[in-house]
Amino acid sequence: MALRTRWLWFSKTDEHRAWAGLDLQFSTEEQAFFFASTHTSIGNDHNTKFWEDRWINGRSVREIAPLLHACIPKRRRKNRTVAEGLQAHLWARDIHGVLGVHEIGQYLLLWRLLEGIALSAEPDKLIWKWTEAxxxxxxxAYLASFHGSIACNHWKLTWKSWALPKVKLFLWLVSLDRCWTADRLDRHGLQHHTACPLCDQAPETMQHLLLACPFSRQVWxxxxxxxxxxxxxPANDSSLLDWWxxxxxxxxQLxxxxxxxxxxxTSWMIWKHRNDCIFDREQPSDHALVSRIKAKAMLWATAGAAGLRVVLPTSWDVH
Known part of the structure; x- marks a missing residue:
């Protein structure tokens, strides 16, 4: 989206581009992002659109007077420049339809705001609000797309830890509750087993499978x-990431x-063992699973997991 927004920027600021004048197509999301990221410092206003662009103290007519904006024919909104609209109050002639009390109130508000605006000989200047220049x-543009996002320490476990990419992807899906456990299959109306395949004591959810299941707790x-x-x-923690x-x-620290x-x-191997029990009819065995995890931990340590080399027993005894 950041790179697509670049095309929007140059289409309005550089008319010498080889593709200038082409009818470029942009998604609603891209246009909304560009609209929220820019405003115009008015000059001669031959390029700024009166009804669409943000040129009145950093706001557009649509933001100031949305009901009045809805009374303007679409073709007129797309073509009317600020210089044309301000000349002899030509913008008022663009209004069509019957105006109610609220529309008249917004009309008067817009009239007062436009009274103090004067054009200059300088060209219009489009301003990108996310940089000082x-x-x-x-x-x-990329960083701006994260404005309003919520910071979370869980990402460090998922993406900063030493693990195979497929294991990191699995934990990411766990955090989003996108793994096909019995509860999710049930929500989608799909065939599923009713009880946890490892302990057969409770309905299967990801929280139960990785944390609360007696079988998994013994493995941990x-x-x-x-x-x-x-x-x-792990015991009855709300999620694996909270337990971590x-x-x-x-x-x-070491x-x-x-x-x-x-x-x-361990989470990945529990999930794989669960799948073996469901799809390959394997019997749950905490002893076999623990042995597999120990062997896999040794392979990871040999492959470059420096953190695991610190915590593994000196003898690296699988049994």
Whole structure:
């Protein structure tokens, strides 16, 4: 979107581009982002659109008088420039239809705002609000798309830990509740097993499968003990990511990278074991799963997971 917005910027600021004058098509989202990111400093106003652009103290007529704006024919809104509209109050002639009390109020408001506006000999200047210089850059267009987003520490576990890309993607899906556990299958009206395939004691949700299931809790306990972790095993935490944040506080600085990789690995292996039980008719076995996790942890450490090398036993005994 940031790069597409670049085309919008140059279509309004550089008429010498080879594609200038072409009917470029932009999505509603791109146009709305550009509209929110720019305003015009008026000069001679031969290029600024009276009804569409943001030129009245950084606002557009549509923002100031939306009901009045709706009374303007679409063709007139697209073509009327500020210079034309201000000449002998020609903009007032663009209004069509019957005006109600609210429309008349907005008409008077707009009239008062336009009284103090005077054109100059300088050309119009389009200003990009996200930079001090007022000019577009792809970097700041990209950063602007994150305005209003909510910061969250969970991303560090998902994307900053040493793990295979497919394991990171799995944990990302877990955080979005997009894994096909029984509760999600039920919401979509799809065939599903009713109980957790690992413990057969409760309805399967991702929170239950990874944290509350007695089978999984035993696996967590054995793996954390084998890695000499001092944090408690997951219990009834609200989510895996919340458990990790709490466990990190109870873990020494030296072992935290290992804890993060172990969290991803153990979760991933529990999920794989669950799938083996459902699709391959394998019987749940915490002993077999723990052995697989230990073997996989050794492979990860050999492949470059420096954090895991710190927490693994010196002998690297799988059994």
């Amino acid at each position: 007022g000019t577009y850059t792809a970097k700041y 306990h054995e793996i954390l003990s084998w890695m000499r972790m001092t944090c408690r095993a 944040l709490n466990a990190k506080q109870d873990t020494s 072992m935290r990278k290992g804890l993060a990789s172990a969290t991803l690995l």
